[in-house]
Amino acid sequence: MSFGTTGSEDREVRARDRRMLLAATRLALRGRGRVEPNPLVGCVLACGDEVVGCGHHRVFGGPHAEREALADFRRRFPDLATRLAGARAAGALCRDVCVTAYVTLEPCAHHGKTPPCADALIEAGVHEVVIARRDSHAVASGGAGLLESAGVRVRFTDVCPEAQRLSDPFFVRVHEGRPWVIAKWAQSIDGKIATRTGESQWISCESSRRRVHVLRGRVDAVMTGIGTVLADDPLLTSRVVGVDGLFVRPRRVAKRVVVDALLRTPVDCKLIRSIGETGGGAAGVAVIIAHAPCGDDAARARAALLRSSGAVLMETSVVGKSVAGEPMLDLSAVLRSLHTDHGVSTVLTEAGPGLVGGLLRADVVDELMVFVAPLLFADGKAMGPADGGELARLADAKRWAWADVRWSGVDTLLCARRVGR
Numbered sequence: 001m002s003f004g005t006t007g008s009e010d011r012e013v014r015a016r017d018r019r020m021l022l023a024a025t026r027l028a029l030r031g032r033g034r035v036e037p038n039p040l041v042g043c044v045l046a047c048g049d050e051v052v053g054c055g056h057h058r059v060f061g062g063p064h065a066e067r068e069a070l071a072d073f074r075r076r077f078p079d080l081a082t083r084l085a086g087a088r089a090a091g092a093l094c095r096d097v098c099v100t101a102y103v104t105l106e107p108c109a110h111h112g113k114t115p116p117c118a119d120a121l122i123e124a125g126v127h128e129v130v131i132a133r134r135d136s137h138a139v140a141s142g143g144a145g146l147l148e149s150a151g152v153r154v155r156f157t158d159v160c161p162e163a164q165r166l167s168d169p170f171f172v173r174v175h176e177g178r179p180w181v182i183a184k185w186a187q188s189i190d191g192k193i194a195t196r197t198g199e200s201q202w203i204s205c206e207s208s209r210r211r212v213h214v215l216r217g218r219v220d221a222v223m224t225g226i227g228t229v230l231a232d233d234p235l236l237t238s239r240v241v242g243v244d245g246l247f248v249r250p251r252r253v254a255k256r257v258v259v260d261a262l263l264r265t266p267v268d269c270k271l272i273r274s275i276g277e278t279g280g281g282a283a284g285v286a287v288i289i290a291h292a293p294c295g296d297d298a299a300r301a302r303a304a305l306l307r308s309s310g311a312v313l314m315e316t317s318v319v320g321k322s323v324a325g326e327p328m329l330d331l332s333a334v335l336r337s338l339h340t341d342h343g344v345s346t347v348l349t350e351a352g353p354g355l356v357g358g359l360l361r362a363d364v365v366d367e368l369m370v371f372v373a374p375l376l377f378a379d380g381k382a383m384g385p386a387d388g389g390e391l392a393r394l395a396d397a398k399r400w401a402w403a404d405v406r407w408s409g410v411d412t413l414l415c416a417r418r419v420g421r
């Protein structure tokens with residue numbers, strides 16, 4: 001809907017929209033690791049340029065961002081809030097002050113764990129709602145229509161891509177029935193993740209590794225391949241001292257997932273040993289092994305041993321054979337099963353080129369987090385981050401969009417998102 005404004009007024013409106021939606025985005029990000037599988041949502045209420053209320057969805061099952069922002073508004077400006085709500089209750093909108101709600105995602109229209117947010121905005125007497133992204137979830141969508149039919153002005157805007165991107169993981173879960181997948185690796189300047197002999201510990205600096213531990217504490221699963229288990233014997237838990245040396249409590253405990261078609265995971269590796277340990281650390285943190293159907297007694301015996309050691313086995317269909325003749329699992333099926341059977345909303349992969357290449361070919365990687373260390377290998381036989389594809393023409397290379405670039409100690413952290421969704 002247009003305002004019928006002049007060019008400069010229009011620029012002013014767009015600039016304000018962007019400012020407010022960026023603020024709402026920053027608020028929403030505070031919910032990372034706490035609200036999933038719900039979307040991250042932020043809301044800012046403003047009178048012109050003055051912010052009068054702020055809120056975000058804090059925790060799964062808790063109040064939505066709009067209700068949090070309205071509660072903040074009532075706390076900070078009780079008289080104004082009463083006037084707005086009073087006018088609405090009397091059947092009109094307050095005439096002398098105008099309040100706009102800026103939300104990163106269309107307010108919901110359904111009764112879920114909480115009542116519809118569209119109703120809350122209507123009852124509060126809000127005049128206008130500016131929305132960064134339409135909700136295409138069949139159950140929750142329709143908030144904009146509800147607001148408009150109650151006389152609230154609604155505008156969708158594309159001025160804040162950061163706000164739009166916030167909901168990508170939610171829509172992957174809803175529409176593709178699988179978790180959001182972040183592939184993370186550490187590499188040298190010349191794009192190598194391990195030497196030709198397989199040595200990779202440690203390419204990234206301590207501060208980058210701490211950052212990864214924080215991230216592990218915000219996802220539901222950390223996934224690797226059998227190659228990395230055999231080469232590095234990782235523990236894959238969040239042992240967190242935060243980025244600036246502060247202790248950071250993990251927000252959720254990530255299950256550890258190994259893609260291991262032939263069940264070669266050793267029972268004495270750290271992953272398996274740690275399941276049975278008592279006390280803190282990795283004790284009791286689940287290990288799920290995705291494997292091919294057992295073809296013989298030896299495979300069935302390995303399965304029984306791993307199961308009795310506490311691992312959860314996830315039999316997965318085979319979609320082909322690797323160059324070495326090993327069964328290749330359907331990685332999309334692994335992800336769907338993690339989502340449906342194990343409640344996994346977000347997966348962080350920390351794997352070598354075998355698994356990363358397979359996930360990229362299956363087109364199920366949504367986000368890349370690449371730590372680039374100031375190292376140069378200058379060895380053509382050192383390992384790159386992803387294997388198994390063939391690319392003859394530059395024009396066939398997949399294009400990604402940069403999402404963030406920042407320092408991470410002495411490394412650079414590059415974040416990119418898949419495009420063309």
Ligand SMILES: NC(=O)c1ccc[n+]([C@@H]2O[C@H](COP(=O)([O-])OP(=O)(O)OC[C@H]3O[C@@H](n4cnc5c(N)ncnc54)[C@H](OP(=O)(O)O)[C@@H]3O)[C@@H](O)[C@H]2O)c1
Binds near residue numbers: 186326328331358
């Ligand atoms: N710098 C870093 O960030 C980083 C991170 C992790 C690892 N690394 C390095 O990477 C190296 C290991 O590389 P890698 O490629 O061997 O490790 P990987 O990716 O962890 O594991 C590869 C193995 O996973 C299995 N796999 C992958 N996709 C599969 C599928 N679709 N179905 C069934 N099995 C599948 C295959 O096992 P089968 O052999 O059974 O077919 C494959 O050999 C090590 O040197 C490690 O240090 C570096």
